[in-house]
Each structure stands twice: as structure tokens, then as C-alpha cells.
Amino acid sequence: MIRDVAFLVRDRDWGTVSPQSEGVRIQRTAEGLHVSWRSRYDMDGQITAVIALDLTAEGMDLTATAHSRGEVWTNRTGITVLHPIIGVAGAPVVVDHTDGRRTMGRFPDLIDPWQPFKDIAALTHRAGPWNVTCRMSGDVFEMEDQRQWGDASFKTYNRPLALPWPYRLSEAEPVVQSVSIRWHRQSGEQPAAAKMQGVSNPRFPQTALLVTAAQARRAASVPTMLQRIAPQRLLCHVDAGTGPIDDDLCAYAALQAVCPEIAYDLELIAACPPGSDLTREFAAYAAAVKRSGLRASSVMVVPQVDRSSVPPGSDWPDCPALSDIYAAARQAFPCLPLGGGSATFFPELNRKRPPVGQLDFIAHGLCPIVHAADDVAVMETLQAVPQILTSGTAIAAGAAYRLGPSTLAMRHNPYGARTMSNPDRLRLCMADDDPRQDGAFAAAWTYGLAVTIAQAGLEVWTPAELYGPRGLIDDTDSPRPVADVVTALAAWEGQLVGHTRIADGLAVMEIGEAHLIANLSPDPAPAPQGDALPGYGWRFQ
Known part of the structure; x- marks a missing residue:
């Protein structure tokens, strides 16, 4: 349904900063599971994030609160959500925007060079028998077609690329973001997705x-x-x-x-x-x-x-x-x-x-x-x-x-x-x-x-x-x-x-x-x- 959800820090060269994680706590509740941990990202300065995950039979909620210390310049710091490509490329999606508008679209069939969807508050799509809604908050999100780089995913990320980067994080203003995913069974036939093309009588190059x-x-x-x-x-x-x-x-x-x-x-x-x-x-x-x-x-x-x-x-x-x-x-x-x-x-x-x-x-x-x-x-x-x-x-x-x-x-x-x-x-x-x-x-x-x-x-x-x-x-x-x-x-x-x-x-x-x-x-x-x-x-x- 969703390939990956992560809190990521990218440096000024778009390198992904490896976190040092500790303090993992796992608690079972009547509704499901609660997991929390801390991650430290060492750059020129330092970012410390507290991440909490709640999982039930019907959904998942993840919240990240990150504080910076020192002079931290980043190209992107925040939550990223990956949608898979098999059965999704070319398939329908409903996009909710931050101003309350709702648009009907499709995940790109051919790889989109630019962002297929911008100003995203939520995405709803089919995945097999499931209807899946993914709602993001804490910043302005948009999507890029990660197939371009060989990734098997569509990536929804925050801070639009139209804004300047790298940018400096403020010690006085923590980064607070969340994503909420809900799923339920959907009757009826799943819409057809993209089909890849080949040539007739292919020969090895x-x-x-x-x-x-x-x-x-x-x-x-x-x-x-x-x-x-x-x-x-x-x-x-x-x-x-x-x-x-x-x-x-x-x-x-x-x-x-x-x-x-x-x-x-x-x-x-x-x-x-x-x-x-x-x-x-x-x-x-x-x-x-x-x-x-x-x-x-x-x-x-x-x-x-x-x-x-x-x-x-x-x-x-x-x-x-x-x-x-x-x-x-x-x-x-x-x-x-x-x-x-x-x-x-x-x-x-x-x-x-x-x-x-x-x-x-x-x-x-x-x-x-x-x-x-x-x-x-x-x-x-x-x-x-x-x-x-x-x-x-x-x-x-x-x-x-x-x-x-x-x-x-x-x-x-x-x-x-x-x-x-x-x-x-x-x-x-x-x-x-x-x-x-x-x-x-x-x-x-x-x-x-x-x-x-x-x-x-x-x-x-x-x-x-x-x-x-x-x-x-x-x-x-x-x-x-x-x-x-x-x-x-x-x-x-x-x-x-x-x-x-x-x-x-x-x-x-x-x-x-x-x-x-x-x-x-x-x-x-x-x-x-x-x-x-x-x-x-x-x-x-």
C-alpha cells in the first residue's frame, strides 16, 4: 500500500545524512502498537529528532519533532512518503490540497520530468483490494516521480523545490511534521495500471x-x-x-x-x-x-x-x-x-x-x-x-x-x-x-x-x-x-x-x-x- 515512510535529513549536496538512533520504546496498547525513538544527525551542526509511531489495524500515524543546534544548512529535512510503482503507475489518485480543493488525477504512466502533484494535503489511491488515504501536515508537500533515478517509488516530500535551497534551520523553531495513513477494503475491480512496452523479437544488446x-x-x-x-x-x-x-x-x-x-x-x-x-x-x-x-x-x-x-x-x-x-x-x-x-x-x-x-x-x-x-x-x-x-x-x-x-x-x-x-x-x-x-x-x-x-x-x-x-x-x-x-x-x-x-x-x-x-x-x-x-x-x- 505504501512503500516507505521516513524522517530524512539531506545535506547541501543532497546527500542523505545517516542517523544515530537510540532510546527505542515499544508499547502495546489496547488499540495496537506505539513505538518511539530519538535520532541524531551530525552535520556542520546537529539535528535531533524525536519520532513517534502509532499502528492499529486500520491505520498508522507518524509524528516527528526535530530541533537543530548550531549552523545547520540543509536541502531538505522532514517526512517523506513513498508510494510503490507496480500496480500504481498509470492508476487513478485523488489529491486533496491545502486550500480544501480536491482534484482527480493519475499517477504518471510515462515518467514525469517534473512534479506530477503539488500542494498536497492528502493522497487517496487503490492498492489491490485496499483504498488508502495518506494525509500529511506540518509543511507544504509535493510529489516527484522517483522512477527517474531508478527508485521503485513515487515520492511525496515537503518543502517545495521552488523555494530556495539550501536553507538554514532555526534553533528557535523546531520542525514538526506528521503523516496519517488509513486503509479500508474496497469492493469492485481495481483500475488498470501502466503496462511496460518491449520490442518484438528482441535481441540482446x-x-x-x-x-x-x-x-x-x-x-x-x-x-x-x-x-x-x-x-x-x-x-x-x-x-x-x-x-x-x-x-x-x-x-x-x-x-x-x-x-x-x-x-x-x-x-x-x-x-x-x-x-x-x-x-x-x-x-x-x-x-x-x-x-x-x-x-x-x-x-x-x-x-x-x-x-x-x-x-x-x-x-x-x-x-x-x-x-x-x-x-x-x-x-x-x-x-x-x-x-x-x-x-x-x-x-x-x-x-x-x-x-x-x-x-x-x-x-x-x-x-x-x-x-x-x-x-x-x-x-x-x-x-x-x-x-x-x-x-x-x-x-x-x-x-x-x-x-x-x-x-x-x-x-x-x-x-x-x-x-x-x-x-x-x-x-x-x-x-x-x-x-x-x-x-x-x-x-x-x-x-x-x-x-x-x-x-x-x-x-x-x-x-x-x-x-x-x-x-x-x-x-x-x-x-x-x-x-x-x-x-x-x-x-x-x-x-x-x-x-x-x-x-x-x-x-x-x-x-x-x-x-x-x-x-x-x-x-x-x-x-x-x-x-x-x-x-x-x-x-x-
Whole structure:
């Protein structure tokens, strides 16, 4: 009925501050259950929240009272409510507003780039046989379509994004908010919800790996592991906004001399300052590519300014028109497939859509730890991926579609000044390093991702970097478990995909003449055929 209710604190980079919780009290009453606890959030200053929860057979009430101490700047502090997406996307909802108005609407079918509902006092929707009303108080609430970031939820949060952020909490004014949820059985047929689309006779896409220039130099000196993984393509990151690109291009050319059987795609972050001569700028990029000797297979162009997100209510930064940028790129690289979209994630593509008529393909990445980083939430992102791809296919309007990089850890944070360092190797939102990359979890999640994309008609998917914290190979030049999954899937490029499903903790895919299965849970699971799979295990059958 409701996926999650939480009191959250976000810092000025939209990082979720981990609470230190204590003093949990659980009391049984004649009506149900009362639970209370205290949470402390350490930032530049400190927030202390007292949270109380009452649960009965008919409903749930949660109240949070938070006091700040010191200079506390936050992008958002308050209660958040998550609605699930399965059976909800595309379904009806009644919205009560703070002025007493009531509107009839629907949860978005295709992913909404902006807030689907604003000024929310209450939401009423169907969930199976239940009619559910969720009423919020203590601030002005609105909803965002969290499927954009890979979350399997619609999120109702407080403090509208149109208001300035970060903002400072006052020691003299506590934050007091509450949410009340009620449910009762509803007769009649449940309204139909959104259906995800695929393509007829789907074939598994080509597999690419992201490489930086430093990684290309390392691979050129010891190419054995790259040759063993045998991806069809490499996505070569080139950032012209940080300086000359000649050395980076020469590094890719040197790797190509050692591994010529792979296609080398350029991910070109172009400077594109306002008022610049785009023809001259892109001619210089093309000349640098020619000097390097690199034989590029395609070029994806993203203006540097678009690596940062532009939230609702914010002003777009100055940038030449995308149509002019892609016209200059086409003139400079007339013989290469030209791509556009986002070098970060789907929200940036969805909110600033490229002129697809000028492009051969669109692309964006995926990171499952933007809003939540626990194991369950990360696996739940696989529910959102088909809905992202359905919406992305609509944006592509016939252009080819490439997905990735798609990695557990975040390589670039478009929502703040930095990714989050993670020296303690925690489950941490927007972290640049995730401990699960080293183990079976990343292998199972990547296999699950392959199952969710297999019928979407993608041209290319990029499930990892070659090296580093998001890579297939660790710092000792040893393959991580996820490398075996990617190697196996790369070998199935172009094979006809049959039945796919994710259910009961298992991801299953028929491809070619093989039957692939993975356990997406930490516990052993019975498999349809053969012995039980260990936690996060996978195999061909």
C-alpha cells in the first residue's frame, strides 16, 4: 500500500545524512502498537529528532519533532512518503490540497520530468483490494516521480523545490511534521495500471565498458583481462571542459592498437561556453581525434554545463542551443554515428530532451544509490528500469537507445558539488565507492539489470567500468565476481531473447538456447531446475 515512510535529513549536496538512533520504546496498547525513538544527525551542526509511531489495524500515524543546534544548512529535512510503482503507475489518485480543493488525477504512466502533484494535503489511491488515504501536515508537500533515478517509488516530500535551497534551520523553531495513513477494503475491480512496452523479437544488446584515459593506459600495458571479457565496445570518456584532450585520445589510440577488434565510442563532454564559435570548437575536437590516430566508432556529445542537474524551479544555466551544438558536431564528425542525451542519469535527459531528429542515438546512465543505498532498495531499482526504458524509448522517437554506465557506485554527482567519499565502505547514498562491487551482490544486481533490459530493444548497454571502484577488475588486477557475469552476457550479443521475468527473488532469462537464472536475495533459493542457488548466486542451465 505504501512503500516507505521516513524522517530524512539531506545535506547541501543532497546527500542523505545517516542517523544515530537510540532510546527505542515499544508499547502495546489496547488499540495496537506505539513505538518511539530519538535520532541524531551530525552535520556542520546537529539535528535531533524525536519520532513517534502509532499502528492499529486500520491505520498508522507518524509524528516527528526535530530541533537543530548550531549552523545547520540543509536541502531538505522532514517526512517523506513513498508510494510503490507496480500496480500504481498509470492508476487513478485523488489529491486533496491545502486550500480544501480536491482534484482527480493519475499517477504518471510515462515518467514525469517534473512534479506530477503539488500542494498536497492528502493522497487517496487503490492498492489491490485496499483504498488508502495518506494525509500529511506540518509543511507544504509535493510529489516527484522517483522512477527517474531508478527508485521503485513515487515520492511525496515537503518543502517545495521552488523555494530556495539550501536553507538554514532555526534553533528557535523546531520542525514538526506528521503523516496519517488509513486503509479500508474496497469492493469492485481495481483500475488498470501502466503496462511496460518491449520490442518484438528482441535481441540482446552489445556490451560496452567505460574507460578513462588512465584505465586505457593500464589496459594497453596488460590487455589480457580486457581481451578475456571481450566486450563489443569501449566508452571512452573525454572531458574537453577540463583542458586539452590530445593526451587522452592518444591513450585510447594506443589501446586500440593492442585491442583493435573492439569498437571505440567517444563520450565527449564539450565545453560549449555561451556565445562560442561552435563550428571552430568542434573542428578542433575532430582535428585532435585525427592527430591521435584513434578510429572512433561513434561520438556522443554532452555540453559540460549539462553534467549538473537543473531541479524544478531553478534557472537553466547559459548554454548554446542543443540544435546548434549537434549541427556543429555533425559537421565535424560527418561519418560517425552521433549521439546525445545525458552523461549522468535519466532525469537529466528527461528534463532537457535533445533534438532527436538530429541524432543517431540517445543515451543516459543509471546509479541505484541516489536516494537509498540499502540492499533491498538497490534490488528494488530493477522494478523501475523497464519503466525508465519505456519512457526513454518514447523520447528517442525511433533513434537508437544506449544505456550506461550503470554501476552501483556513482562516478559523477549531478545534484551537488561532489560524490560522497566512503572510506568506511558503508551502504552510502551517492558514494563514489560501494563495498558490494567486490562481492556477489554486484554480480546478481548486474544480472538482474540484464534481465530487465533484455526485451527493450537497446543497441548498447554499459554495465561497468573496466577498472576502479566501479570496475570489473580490482586494484590487484584480479577479476571481481561481476566480471564473470559481464563476460558471459557479452558473449550473448545479438542472440534472440525469449521469456524474461523477475519474481520471488529470482531473475530468469531465456536467451539463445540457454536458460539463465540469478538469486537476487541473500538467502539460498530453490531454482526451477537444478540445485538451490546460494545467496546472490547465478548460473546457466
